[in-house]
Amino acid sequence: MIFIRRLSMIGLQLLFLLTGTQALAVSQNGDGQWLRPKDPQGALIWGRRDGLIFGLPSPGGIRGPxxxxxxxxxxxxxxxPELINFIAIEPVTxxxxxxxxxxxxxxxxxxxxxPGKRGKRLWVATTEGKLTRLPAKPQPVERLSVRIEVEPFTANGAHVYVVASIYSDRPHELExxxxxHDNSAPIEELTVTATMGNxxxxxxxxLKDRVVDSRELFAGYTDDGFVDKExxxxxxxxxxxxxxxLVLATTNEDNPSGVKVTERPSWTYRSINLTQYWRVPARHIQPDLRVKVNGRRVYWASKVTIPGGLSFE
Incomplete structure (x- = not known):
């Protein structure tokens, strides 16, 4: 699912509070809920005990490409840490x-x-990120921001970076x-994409006046690639x-973690039933704001049919 915008958010509505972790250090300042890396050479994971976490490819970090x-x-x-989704950076020049x-x-x-590796390098110059206290009522709000550098793109000459932030009063949202960068090719869209809805x-x-079902939207599709429409x-x-x-995406299943993908165990979902959504604050909305979704019948890089039918990628 894609929002084509300069600033986007992805969030998850959680129905419970989360406990601590052994893999991360709790910050010694702030409200005690922040999670930040212990070692710059170890697992790069940031976030909140009571909300979302996010991370980069790293030894001992959250798995993925x-x-x-x-x-x-x-x-x-x-x-x-339990993986929910991935975010790709896909600038358009x-x-x-x-x-x-x-x-x-x-x-x-x-x-x-x-050389020889697929996927652009992502890294941080400051491992812990920046924790800032912002004035607010009835009490101050804390913000953890992490600047993520992205290797320059070869195909189109784009050179970008991402600032990922979580606020203490919205621990279930990742901004x-x-x-x-100044040396980037001219940019038309600074796009981020959630890539693993299936x-x-x-x-x-x-949407505002209806719920779109992927199985109906892509009915009749029988190939193994991506399918998209309007x-x-x-x-x-x-x-x-x-x-x-605001746009929300949900599963139609009561217990998605109860379905085992035996042919490809890495695709077995192990977390709870969550609502995933994108939200763009009113002050950042541009006239061409739009949502684009695509779908898959089989899991990525496999011939394994997605249980229950086509889902949004």
Whole structure:
């Protein structure tokens, strides 16, 4: 699922509070809920005990391919990180040709910094990130921000970085702000993409006046690749609060972790039933804001059919 915008958010509504973890250090300042890496050479995971965590490819970190930001939660019983989704960085440069031909793909492009490896390198210069106290009522709000550097894109010349932030009063949301460096090719869209909706098997897309079911939207599709159709404009999205744009995606299953993918165990979802959503604050909405979704019949890089039918990728 894609929001094409300069600033986007992905969040998860959780129905319980999370306990601590043995893999991460708790910050000695702040409200005691922050999780930050112990060792710059170890697991790179940041976030909240009572909400979301996010991470980068690293020894002992959250599993997954290169070139992707990991998003997850801490397990209720194990206190270990549980993967929920991935975020890819896919900037679009200005120029001739189709939008697709001008996109960069952080997960798929070969790395020049690490020859022979697929996926752009993601790294941080400051391991702990920056914890800031912001004035607010009835009490101050804390913000943890982590600047994530992205290896320059070869295909389109884009050079960008991402600032990922979590606020103590919204621990279940991860704010993603994408910026370009001065030496970047001219940018048309600074796009971030959630790439693994079929892990939880998200099949319901909640818009303003209807719920779109992936099995109906992509009915009749029998191939093994990606399938997509129309975009959804701003006036088709839900409105939240003071005019924020909001769209939600949910599974149609009561217990997605109860389904075992025996042919490819890594695709077995192990966390709780969650609502995943994108929200763009009203002050950041641009006229061309839109939602784009695609779907899959089989899991990525396999011939394994997704249990229960097509789901949103």
């Amino acid at each position: 290169r070139g992707l930001i990991r998003v997850g939660i801490l397990g209720k019983s194990s206190s270990e 200005k120029g001739a040709g189709s939008r697709f031909s001008r996109m960069g793909f952080s997960e798929l492009e070969m790395s020049e910094m690490d 993603l702000a994408v910026h370009h 892990f939880e098997r998200l099949r319901h897309l909640w 975009n959804y404009r701003r006036d088709e999205m839900l409105m939240y609060g003071d005019g924020d744009a």
